Every structure is written in structure tokens, then in C-alpha cells.
Amino acid sequence: MTTLNINGVDQELDISDDMPILWAIRDIAQLTGTKFGCGMAQCGACTVHLDGMAIRSCITPASVAVGKKITTIEHISQDKVGQAVQAAWSEIDVVQCGYCQSGQIMSATALLASNPKPSDADIDAAMSGNICRCGTYPRIRAAIHQAASKLA
Amino acid sequence: MNAPLNISRRQFIKATAFIAGGLVIAFTIPHAKRFLLPGKEEAVAGAAKLPEPNAFLRIGTDNSITVLLAHSEMGQSIWTTLPMLIAEELDADWDSIKVEHAPAAPAYIHTAYGLQITGGSSTTWSEFDRYRQAGALTRTLLLSAAAEQLGVPVAALSTEKGMVIHGDQRIPYGELAEAASQLETPTAVTLKDPKDWKIIGKATKRLDGPEKINGTAKFGMDVQFEGLMTAMVARSPVFGGQVKSYDDSAALKVKGVHKVVQVPTGVAVIADHYWAAKQGREALKVEWDLGQAASMDSKTLFDEYRALAAKKGLTAAQAGDNTAAFAAGGKLIEAEYQLPFLAHSPMEPLNCAIHIKDDSCEVWTGTQMPGNDQAAVAKVTGLKAEQITIHTPFLGGGFGRRANPAADFVTEAAHVAKAAGMPVKTVWSREDDVKGGFYRPMYLHKARIALGADGMPAAWEHRCVGQSIMKGTPFEAFMIKNGVDATSVEGIADSVYLKNIPNHKVELHTTESVVRVLWWRSVGHSHTAFVMESLIDEAAHASGKDTLEYRRSLLKGHPRHLAALNLAAEKASWGSTLPAGRFRGIAVHESFGSYVAQVAEISIEEGAVKVHRVVCAIDCGLVVNPDSLVAQMESSIAFGLGAALQSEISFKAGEVEQSNFHNYQVLRMSAMPVVEVHIVPSTDKMGGAGEPGVPPIAPAVTNAIFAATGKRIRSLPIGNQLAEA
Secondary structure, three states, X not given: OEEEEEOOEEEEEOXXXXXXXXXXXXXXXXXXXXXXOOOOOOOOOOEEEXXXXXXXXXXXXXXXHOOOEEEOHHHHHHOHHHHHHHHHHHHHOOOOXXXXXXXXXXXXXXXXXXXXXXXXXXXXXXXXXXXXXXXXHHHHHHHHHHHHHHHO | OOOOHHHXXXXXXXXXXXXXXXXXXXXXOOOOOOOEOOOHHHHHHOOOEOOOHHHXXXXXXXXXXXXXXXXXXXXXXXXXXXXXXXXXXXOOOHHHEEEEEOOOOHHHOOOOOOOOOOOOOOHHHHHHHHHHHHHHHHHHHHHHHHHHHHOOOHHHOEEEOOEEEEOOEEEEHHHHHHHHHOOOXXXXXXXXXXXXOOOOOOOOOOOOHHHHHOOOOOEHHHOOOOOOEEEEEEEOOOOOOEXXXXXXXXXXXOOOEEEEEEEOOEEEEEEOOHHHHHHHHHHOEEEEEOHHHHHOOHHHHHHHHXXXXXXXXXEEEEEOOHHHHHHOOOOEEEEEEEEOEEOOOOOOOOEEEEEEOOOOEEEEOOOOOHHHHHHHHHHHHOOOHHHEEEEOOEOOOOOOOOOOOOOHHHHHHHHHHHHHOOOEEEEOOHHHHHHOOOEEOOEEEEEEEEEOXXXXXXXXXXXXXXXXXXXXXXXXXXXXXXXXXXXXXXXXOOOHHHHOOOEEEEEEEEEOOOOOEOOOOOOOHHHHHHHHHHHHHHHHHHOOXXXXXXXXXXXXXXHHHHHHHHHHHHHOOOOOOOOOXXXXXEEEEEEOOEEEEEEEEEEEEOOEEEEEEEEEEEEOOOOOOHHHHHHHHHHHHHHHHHHHHXXXXXEEOOEEOOOOOOOOOOOOHHHOOXXXXXXOOOOOOOOOOOOOOOOOHHHHHHHHHHHHHOOOOOEOOOOOHHHHO
């Protein structure tokens, strides 16, 4: 058994150490808001926070998360920055198919937590690891700027 | 399920059978009772019949209004647009609207296509009447029920925000639903005058926004229930390969793996979860009989296409006398264009969960064709179609991949579940998706254009070489005429440019291959618009004319093309001086009944194109939700631009060379231009929104590259062609 702290709750999970955090979250803890998109850290759909840092959960083994705090999209509204990001996402009506948006929001929240006033170049650098096939990029950019100004 | 029994004398349609909780009253009108619409306002509806409103909406005693969608939400915002149509006519309280995907059932057959499908950028125009009628019909019934209850004539009543109003009295719809469901069906219904619209035409926020922001939205991938296994299938590394033998001993030793079963497409590993299935598949040893596809090579294939293009093909369009016109001399343009296979690669990898029981079967999958998939599962399981329930969660992108007449991933999942003898969700990895076929076909175009003394095209000869998308599908009968698949030459054979060119001939060579092809967002237009708009640009430059003016001259008599073209040009300040190093390109194209022009503003940086800004104008006729139209243009530009810049599926020794997003590259944030969308004010015939924004972007960008460098990009993706120059 491996103990993972997911969204503030310790959970005993029957998983192998090499199981990526993504599958521990989705298939074992049954939190499906975090998405599988590529399995090789290329698309960012699986982005979660590990002690506040954005990580690609599809390639990060569960063993890495032992003793640390995993935060997923289901819990990000508990965070002041996360809440502002979600509010901006709503106001600007960012989503389309929606599949990548959990990861986008987690990446955007981590960006704003470390850089409260990102430039367009900062946004490009922080968000280019998150693919959106629907092309919601212009709205994501606008929503990040809006959340930044609301948090200022 | 808590359906009221006192309306049981009315026949409930199947739709009522899966109401989840709550007291919900469905309006019920027997199938046979359909009426033609009388009156002027219905003339646009043509031969449309009144819909069965109970198939499209349900009113709960809690005053909730549930709208059932005959089309699938895959990003295009139909989850909001179709309810807007119902809410408008019903005078519903927008905040009370709930939405569900409809099941696979005859009531939801596409009003123009005759089968249940989301595709062809057709949802809004094809449902514009049906959903409004469903709303209006229901409102009529509610009014009658209220009139009866209050003992006043219907004329004394009005409706607003989910309530019938009589003087100071306000009766919520929920209180009238049961009585209304007892009433005789109206034989006619009057739709609102457009000047009275309160919802249609107003930018309206997405109803699926909140759940897609907080992670609760359910996609097919998210389906979980006790006992559901996850499967991954080992498939042939080349198309058409067959399993010769396999050794599952190591796979079965992987913790969490339950079974290994052979299915027609390969060998499936059945496990507790994805990670175990993946490890099991990696441990599986399969020997393949690769067949003849093992030698397939993209370069060779293009050579074969080139050889075909030198020969006469089947005629797709013809006018005047090309032979004489070319013999007359004049400036000649000869060009060959080529476009690669493309994968759709929606963000949600393909998946399908199936639970086969003795006399029924449940299927969960993000699909654009639920009826087709239902039939496919029936075929595999031996059950009747009506014994199979298709649940459609949200689609994590479709772009055509989830509308497959061959029902490939659903059929495979049914085989897996059947062979496993347990409920199984078959999941594709990204690699499976990229390598899995059903691509936008690769195409080669060869064109010859003779310019007249005025610099305008006097003769145009055009040959297309590529695979047919429609062959072997239910659409073959009406899409393939005299051997010509209309989608192979759409945008060329029916081009308004060619209509204004006295001598022209369009020919087609349809090739065969083991590589399966499918419509990819904008179908044939995804390659033809690039070629046509590039050729027009070539002709304009050859004649020494401004590329916008040249297009204007050729588009005389086509006001909708011109309106889009002129609006885009005006908003992009076409002709004005740009900052040093910036260049513009323009393109205009009609597809799916809509007219889109785009001006791309680019620079060349370190041997690569950087697209800074795209100004887009669209005339799609009446617009129901302007904000979702804008979103679709942004989306289409991102989708088309990513493909134009970098996407390519190629073959070497029979295998697809790409495997995941590191080498099948799509657009990322850093390459996304600023997009400005302008809507041509129009009450003209409605067209589509999901696809028509895709075709013009590639030529708008490559035409700008020509303006910048003098290099004509005749092959997509652009890739590193500028670095080589």
C-alpha cells in the first residue's frame, strides 16, 4: 500500500511504486478531472500540483509523491489563485471540448502563483506545454491576464 | 425513475425511460402525429414536419427544462446553441435549462442527412427549425393548459421566463406540465417574428462551462463503474497486418492483468486499470503477418501520384474549350501541390466502454454517430439495435475522427468486451491514435493556368490525385457520381473562380490504399482551398496585380464571397504600410455554406514563419450565438494553422513515422496568433461554423510567405522549407 495525500486527504492506495500519479489519481482514487492525453509529458492534460509545483502526472511515478501534497483540479478552487483562474476562465468563456482545460487551469494557476504579473512571453513559456486542439489559446491568454489583474 | 403514472394512457417515447431522478413529465405525442407547418413564417422550413417535442425537451415539476441534443457536444458549443433555440420559443427561464445528449433513436435523425450524425458543420442550420418548433409547440400546450386551469382564453395569457402570466398571476411551467401533457397536440404552431427574439442572436455563455472548469465534466474516458475493466489492443505495426501468433505468458504475469484475448484487429490485454493494461501490452509478444503494406513509403507514394497526375483522370467539372485556350498562348502557370496524410488527434484519446448483458448492452463512448455505432455493436453482439443503449458523454474533441461510418473503435471495443466476457473500456494510447489511420488523405494536385491578355485566367486545367473518403460508406450513393467523390474535388469543381473562367477542366484520379481515410475538419476543403487560393495568388502575381483586387475581379457576381473578402481586407487595413519585416497574405473560401476570408500577418524569423495576427471575416447567414461563432473561428484558425505549419503523417517501410505530439506536432500557445473575428451582418441562408474557418488559413499564411520571400510554398506542412531556401 502506498499513502498519497490527494487534495488534503491521505489515501491508502494499492498501487505499484512505478504507477504514474495520473493513473493512481484517475483509476485508483477515481478522481477523473485530471486527464490522460499523451502519456509522455507532451500535452499537459495531466497537469497537477505537487507541493504547489505543476507537474506532468503521466510520467511522474507515485513514489515521488509520497510525503508530498498532490492537488488536482477538483480541489483547486480552495486556492485563492486557482479560484481567480477559474473565475476568469468562466468570464471569458474559455472552454470548448474541455478535455485539456483541467491541465490548462492547473498550469495557469502554478504560473500565477510564481509570477503574479506574467507577460505574453511568460505565458508562452509556461503554457506551451499544454496543448489544446480546439485552439482556445487566445482566451487562455486573456483569462490569465484577467486573473492576474483581479489578484493584483 | 419516477415518472408519473397518471399520464400512462399516453405513449411515452423511449426518451422518458432514462430520466435520472426527480419527477419529470415528458410531453408525449404519438409518432404518427406529425403535421406540416402552415403559414408564411414556416416557408423556410420547406417540407419540415413538426417535431415530437417530448423527444427534445422535458419539463420537470421543479421547473427544470431538460433539452435533449440530437447532436454531440465536442467543443462547438451546440450544448448551448440548441437550447437557445428551444428557450427562445418556449420563453424559458435560461437559468433552468439542463442539457443531455439524446440516445441513439430515430427521433434524432439529422433533418438533412437522414441518419443521426454530428458533422458537416450542419447542426445549427439543420436544427434551426426543429428545435424552435419543439419549443413553440410546448409553449402552446402550456398555454392551453393554463387557459383551461384559469378558465380564460389563451389570448388573455402571455409567457415569460418559464411562467404563464395572466394579470398578476404567474404559473410556473412545472405546475402546468402534467396537465399540458394530457392535451391534444396542436396542429399548427407559429414561430416568433425575428424582431421579437430575446435569445437568438445574443452572445450567450456556454452551459457546459462550469463543469469543464471544475473537472466534473464526464468524457468517455471518465466512465467508471464496479467491475469495468480497461483494455489495450496490440495492433499490427503496418496497416492490413494480421496476427500470426502470440505469447501472453509474460503479459498475464503483470499484476492487474486478467485476460488476453484475440480480436479481429489484434490482441487485447484486459486489466484492472490503464497502467496494468499498458504494462501487459508491453509484455505481450505478437508475431505479425505484415502483408504487402510493409513496403509503403510516402515518397514513393507521392511519385505514384505524380505519375497518375500526368494522365487524364475522370472529369469532375468542365466548361469551354481548354485545348484551344491553352493553344492560344499567353502567360502559363504550371504548378504541383502536395499535402500529407493528417491525423485528427483529438485531445481525448479514443475509447469505448461496453457492458454486454444477456439481452441488452450498454455502450459509453464519445461519438458523432451514435446510431451507426449502435448498429455496429448489434452486429458484433448479435443483439438487436434497440437492445443497445448508447450513452454519449462529452467528446474530448472530434474533428471527424469520432464520426466513422466504419465504427472502428466501437466495433473493436465490442469484440474485446465480447471475447473478455466482462464489461470493458477499450482505451487507445496517443501512439495508437497517431498510428491508427483514418487520416485526412494525402493529395497531389497538378494545375496548368493560361492567363489572357488582361492577366485573368483564360483556361484552367486541374488534376487531383488521392483517396476517396466516401467510398464504402453509406454516403457513397449520393456523394460519388460517375466515379468522382464530390469531397475529393469540393472547393475546385464547384469553385466560383472556375465558374468565372470560360475554359476549365477538373479531373480526378482516385487511388486505393490499405491506409484508411476519413473526413478531417473541413474534409476536402482542407486541401483544395490551399491549392486554389495559392494558385489564384500565383496568377495575381504573374499578372502583376494586387492579390486582393485580382480576387475581387474574379469573384464578380458572388456577393457573399466579396462581403467576407472586403470585410477582412478592410479590418486588416489591406494595402496600408506594415512595420518593417511584416507581410500580409489573403485567402477566401466557401465551405459548408459559409464564406470565410482571412488576412494573415507574418514575419520570417530565423528561417521560420511567425504568424502574428489573423483577421477573419465570416458570412454564415443568421448567427444564433455570436460568441460561439467567434470561438469557432479562433479554433479553426488554430487547427488549420497547426497543420499548415507542422503536421504530417508519413510512412516508411510500411510504418507511420510519427507516434505522439513530439513528432506529430500541432499548434501550441507560443505559435498562436492574435485572432480578430468579424461577422458579416447577414440574414442570408445559414451555413456552418465548425469547419469553414479552417480552409483559408493555410493559403493566407503561405501567400504572406510569398509576399515576404518570393518563395511559393506548394507543399504542406511548411515545416523547415524556409530554412532550406
